[in-house]
Amino acid sequence: xxxxxxxxxxxxxxxxxxxxxxxxxxxxxxxxxxxxxxxxxxxxxxxxxxxxxxxxxxxxxxxxxxxxxxxxxxxxxxxxxxxxxxxxxxxxxxxxxxxxxxxxxxxxxxxxxxxxxxxxxxxxxxxxxxxxxxxxxxxxxxxxxxxxxxxxxxxxxxxxxxxxxxxxxxxxxxxxxxxxxxxxxxxxxxxxxxxxxxxxxxxxxxxxxxxxxxxxxxxxxxxxxxxxxxxxxxxxxxxxxxxxxxxxxxxxxxxxxxxxxxxxxxxxxxxxxxxxxxxxxxxxxxxxxxxxxxxxxxxxxxxxxxxxxxxxxxxxxxxxxxxxxxxxxxxxxxxxxxxxxxxxxxxxxxxxxxxxxxxxxxxxxxxxxxxxxxxxxxxxxxxxxxxxxxxxxxxxxxxxxxxxxxxxxxxxxxxxxxxxxxxxxxxxxxxxxxxxxxxxxxxxxxxxxxxxxxxxxxxxxxxxxxxxxxxxxxxxxxxxxxxxxxxxxxxxxxxxxxxxxxxxxxxxxxxxxxxxxxxxxxxxx
Amino acid sequence: xxxxxxxxxxxxxxxxxxxxxxxxxxxxxxxxxxxxxxxxxxxxxxxxxxxxxxxxxxxxxxxxxxxxxxxxxxxxxxxxxxxxxxxxxxxxxxxxxxxxxxxxxxxxxxxxxxxxxxxxxxxxxxxxxxxxxxxxxxxxxxxxxxxxxxxxxxxxxxxxxxxxxxxxxxxxxxxxxxxxxxxxxxxxxxxxxxxxxxxxxxxxxxxxxxxxxxxxxxxxxxxxxxxxxxxxxxxxxxxxxxxxxxxxxxxxxxxxxxxxxxxxxxxxxxxxxxxxxxxxxxxxxxxxxxxxxxxxxxxxxxxxxxxxxxxxxxxxxxxxxxxxxxxxxxxxxxxxxxxxxxxxxxxxxxxxxxxxxxxxxxxxxxxxxxxxxxxxxxxxxxxxxxxxxxxxxxxxxxxxxxxxxxxxxxxxxxxxxxxxxxxxxxxxxxxxxxxxx
Numbered sequence: 001x002x003x004x005x006x007x008x009x010x011x012x013x014x015x016x017x018x019x020x021x022x023x024x025x026x027x028x029x030x031x032x033x034x035x036x037x038x039x040x041x042x043x044x045x046x047x048x049x050x051x052x053x054x055x056x057x058x059x060x061x062x063x064x065x066x067x068x069x070x071x072x073x074x075x076x077x078x079x080x081x082x083x084x085x086x087x088x089x090x091x092x093x094x095x096x097x098x099x100x101x102x103x104x105x106x107x108x109x110x111x112x113x114x115x116x117x118x119x120x121x122x123x124x125x126x127x128x129x130x131x132x133x134x135x136x137x138x139x140x141x142x143x144x145x146x147x148x149x150x151x152x153x154x155x156x157x158x159x160x161x162x163x164x165x166x167x168x169x170x171x172x173x174x175x176x177x178x179x180x181x182x183x184x185x186x187x188x189x190x191x192x193x194x195x196x197x198x199x200x201x202x203x204x205x206x207x208x209x210x211x212x213x214x215x216x217x218x219x220x221x222x223x224x225x226x227x228x229x230x231x232x233x234x235x236x237x238x239x240x241x242x243x244x245x246x247x248x249x250x251x252x253x254x255x256x257x258x259x260x261x262x263x264x265x266x267x268x269x270x271x272x273x274x275x276x277x278x279x280x281x282x283x284x285x286x287x288x289x290x291x292x293x294x295x296x297x298x299x300x301x302x303x304x305x306x307x308x309x310x311x312x313x314x315x316x317x318x319x320x321x322x323x324x325x326x327x328x329x330x331x332x333x334x335x336x337x338x339x340x341x342x343x344x345x346x347x348x349x350x351x352x353x354x355x356x357x358x359x360x361x362x363x364x365x366x367x368x369x370x371x372x373x374x375x376x377x378x379x380x381x382x383x384x385x386x387x388x389x390x391x392x393x394x395x396x397x398x399x400x401x402x403x404x405x406x407x408x409x410x411x412x413x414x415x416x417x418x419x420x421x422x423x424x425x426x427x428x429x430x431x432x433x434x435x436x437x438x439x440x441x442x443x444x445x446x447x448x449x450x451x452x453x454x455x456x457x458x459x460x461x462x463x464x465x466x467x468x469x470x471x472x473x474x475x476x477x478x479x480x481x482x483x484x485x486x487x488x489x490x491x492x493x494x495x496x497x498x499x500x501x502x503x504x505x506x507x508x509x510x511x512x513x514x515x516x517x518x519x520x521x522x523x524x525x
Numbered sequence: 526x527x528x529x530x531x532x533x534x535x536x537x538x539x540x541x542x543x544x545x546x547x548x549x550x551x552x553x554x555x556x557x558x559x560x561x562x563x564x565x566x567x568x569x570x571x572x573x574x575x576x577x578x579x580x581x582x583x584x585x586x587x588x589x590x591x592x593x594x595x596x597x598x599x600x601x602x603x604x605x606x607x608x609x610x611x612x613x614x615x616x617x618x619x620x621x622x623x624x625x626x627x628x629x630x631x632x633x634x635x636x637x638x639x640x641x642x643x644x645x646x647x648x649x650x651x652x653x654x655x656x657x658x659x660x661x662x663x664x665x666x667x668x669x670x671x672x673x674x675x676x677x678x679x680x681x682x683x684x685x686x687x688x689x690x691x692x693x694x695x696x697x698x699x700x701x702x703x704x705x706x707x708x709x710x711x712x713x714x715x716x717x718x719x720x721x722x723x724x725x726x727x728x729x730x731x732x733x734x735x736x737x738x739x740x741x742x743x744x745x746x747x748x749x750x751x752x753x754x755x756x757x758x759x760x761x762x763x764x765x766x767x768x769x770x771x772x773x774x775x776x777x778x779x780x781x782x783x784x785x786x787x788x789x790x791x792x793x794x795x796x797x798x799x800x801x802x803x804x805x806x807x808x809x810x811x812x813x814x815x816x817x818x819x820x821x822x823x824x825x826x827x828x829x830x831x832x833x834x835x836x837x838x839x840x841x842x843x844x845x846x847x848x849x850x851x852x853x854x855x856x857x858x859x860x861x862x863x864x865x866x867x868x869x870x871x872x873x874x875x876x877x878x879x880x881x882x883x884x885x886x887x888x889x890x891x892x893x894x895x896x897x898x899x900x901x902x903x904x905x906x907x908x909x910x911x912x913x914x915x916x917x918x919x920x921x922x923x924x925x926x927x928x929x930x931x932x933x934x935x936x937x938x939x940x941x942x943x944x945x946x947x948x949x950x951x952x953x954x955x956x957x958x959x960x961x962x
Contacts, residue, residue, distance in 0.1 A: 039753060039756045041753075041754075075962075077962060084946070089962075091962050139962070141959050144955070146958070146959045153782070155781070155782040155783055157783070158783065182780060183781065183782060184782075196955070196958060196959070198950075198953070198955040204953065204954070204955075206954065206955050206958065274954065274958075276954075281775075281784075281786055281954070346785075346786045347786065348771070348773075348786060348788050348789075348790070350771060350790065354771065354788045354790030354791065355788065356785075356786055356787065356788050358786075396788075397788075398788070398791045398794055409795075410795055410798075410800070410929065410931070411793065411794070411795040411802065411869060412794065412795045412798075413791060413794045413795075458798065461701060461703065461798040461799075461931055462701070462710070462797060462798025463703065463798070487710065488706075488708055489708045489709065489710060490709070490710055490711055490751065490752060490753070491753065493754075524752070524753035524754050525753055
């Protein structure tokens with residue numbers, strides 16, 4: 001209790017100090033005669049759950065704050081050479097985070113079967129190993145050439161929330177989600193050689209190629225019992241009093257264990273051409289690499305899961321003694337190779353209120369899927385490869401809200417963005433498991449569609465900002481998030497949000513019961 | 526014999542050559558006299574009176590106590606700022622200094638181009654230049670002031686043809702201020718401007734390229750350092766010769782790491798918490814035919830034309846810096862009304878420097894005709910890298926919103942004017958991509 005009071009007091013103190021007019025003059029830090037430029041962010045993010053199963057709360061939580069993360073990002077640019085002919089820079093981004101929720105909430109960590117499994121707690125709650133380095137690469141520019149060598153994050157997409165063609169780097173959704181957090185925090189850097197060449201060809205073609213020499217990192221999936229993860233099992237019957245973690249943890253950890261490491265055969269390549277024709281900025285791209293998400297090897301997984309987890313659970317429920325399940329030494333998951341061609345386009349259409357239109361499209365070749373009886377992920381029997389296509393079409397515009405814009409927004413228009421997503425898997429069969437992957441498919445449906453929006457309005461000379469963002473999928477799944485932001489000066493940023501989720505589809509619930517109040521304070525420098 | 530004849534003929538030959546040269550030069554001299562370009566702000570008689578006035582006021586610090594004595598030479602709104610600083614939450618008050626008027630003469634390149642091209646300017650019945658981009662220099666070196674509409678429009682065209690030394694690089698420090706709370710949010714950025722056509726100082730002149738198929742008139746490129754969440758965000762904007770064509774704008778938005786096409790058509794959207802709309806850069810940043818113009822007359826105002834920004838004094842949160850240096854200048858007064866009946870401003874009143882055609886002051890009225898904003902440009906002369914001549918550029922601007930009691934400042938450190946090395950590649954997507962970390 002004392003610790004909680006101390007922590008809350010510290011937060012309130014920081015708020016009072018900043019709101020009472022702390023002002024800084026410098027933003028970035030420049031050292032060594034401008035040869036080193038540092039900038040970054042320090043952030044404290046808190047989610048206060050407003051929706052939580054009462055049994056879950058009693059069993060696993062002492063407070064509704066199930067997410068309270070301190071994080072910091074430091075970016076540095078070292079100018080090694082900077083002249084007219086060529087420049088060489090070393091760019092690096094370091095990050096650190098510490099998740100406080102399991103620290104101050106003993107119910108989240110104590111007991112034989114805690115909310116957050118002990119085996120994943122350190123992995124989840126603080127930066128470990130390679131996570132410290134988000135990016136670190138050499139950037140060389142000479143004439144039309146730009147070569148970058150090292151760990152990098154690549155952005156190829158145009159739309160914001162969904163990753164339609166923006167697939168080079170895997171994402172880490174243990175502690176963040178697209179739209180709410182910056183890409184640098186969600187994406188994981190990969191070691192690669194990347195180059196661009198500006199041609200003199202018609203359409204100002206810009207050629208880009210990247211080669212990842214086998215540095216494979218699977219997507220990081222959220223941990224059971226945490227804010228973004230599956231809920232802890234509330235039932236007192238069956239395995240759970242005697243098992244230290246649930247099914248999801250075993251499966252996710254096994255998938256992580258089975259992920260291939262750095263091997264040359266896991267290479268990934270990407271090619272992109274950027275051009276301009278008929279007032280349209282377009283890109284065409286090709287990617288060939290490993291699938292970031294795990295695909296089950298049906299035969300092995302079923303038997304290994306049975307022997308290493310289910311059997312232990314049975315023993316526990318019979319003997320009433322705690323059990324210690326282990327991961328299998330057999331490969332239960334694979335990350336197959338697939339390829340994609342795609343593209344983007346963006347233009348301004350004067351006839352439509354000078355709105356900006358952006359399009360992304362893709363065609364996936366040999367994308368891997370599991371098959372299970374009636375598309376049930378607990379009845380996996382097979383792995384198949386399918387082609388599929390999809391697109392995201394975004395409309396962006398600005399509007400005046402009559403005298404409101406003049407009176408309260410100082411003539412700052414409201415930014416509106418509306419995006420339609422659609423995807424379809426070819427050669428469909430009803431056993432393909434896709435509805436539980438979060439891609440918005442109804443069980444048994446080959447296609448999915450979704451609409452996402454955001455409306456952003458600055459008020460009082462941009463000291464305040466109101467944003468209303470969200471998405472809706474016809475299967476009945478939605479996400480709504482109003483955000484209110486206060487920017488008192490050069491460095492401090494305060495945000496208050498209400499992310500609300502819902503789903504009418506049992507097989508695709510997402511974060512349906514994770515409605516929360518979001519509190520976030522940032523110090524940018 | 527022949528040698529002697531040649532020797533006796535030498536003076537004759539020289540005389541002939543001198544006469545011939547004079548005959549050839551005469552039309553130019555006459556023409557230059559007719560042009561009366563570059564203009565001087567004051568006639569000799571007026572200047573004598575100004576000098577007389579300066580004997581009392583030059584070097585004097587003007588503040589709350591003595592501003593009443595010179596208020597006729599300030600826009601009424603600004604005289605009020607100095608008189609009642611408490612309205613702007615500055616109880617200690619603001620002050621500025623008066624310096625003697627100093628004539629500015631345009632660069633040789635501008636004078637030559639004006640002489641060469643002014644007769645080639647083609648206008649239609651409504652005064653809109655038809656061969657825009659095909660000429661350089663001031664298109665109307667002697668504006669037809671006897672006709673208010675024509676005169677006003679010609680002053681506007683001259684303003685438009687000031688190419689700021691053809692290639693200009695400056696570093697902008699731009700705080701947007703909440704004077705009541707004494708807080709500010711600063712935006713810092715490197716800015717580059719390059720003219721494709723109508724160039725007068727930097728070779729190649731008058732056109733940057735032999736062929737300009739896209740019809741680009743001007744480009745600017747900016748790289749942001751502040752606010753911190755925008756660090757390394759950069760963008761470029763291309764303006765076209767076609768009056769009806771919207772600019773093309775591209776932004777590398779560092780937070781999202783994407784190159785975004787941005788719509789530039791919403792010119793009345795306010796810029797990032799400031800009191801500016803996109804049309805307000807340079808105090809007018811749009812196509813000349815978008816407005817109607819009316820020459821009102823002359824107005825003797827204190828204008829900041831020799832501003833050394835290092836001498837500005839300001840503490841954080843202060844709405845207007847102290848130490849602004851102002852001199853008397855007999856400005857052209859032009860009333861500017863948008864052709865768009867729904868335009869955000871009912872009218873602007875420009876106070877234009879007749880020697881450089883920069884807008885020194887502008888007063889802005891809202892749609893109901895109520896006085897709303899007043900902006901002041903501070904200018905100074907810097908040596909052009911290419912020619913070594915002095916070129917006047919904008920070194921800062923004060924933006925004051927008198928309805929909301931809100932203001933912003935742009936302090937612009939000149940990093941180079943008349944530059945050779947501003948590369949057209951700055952205005953490409955490739956450049957955004959390379960600079961995007």
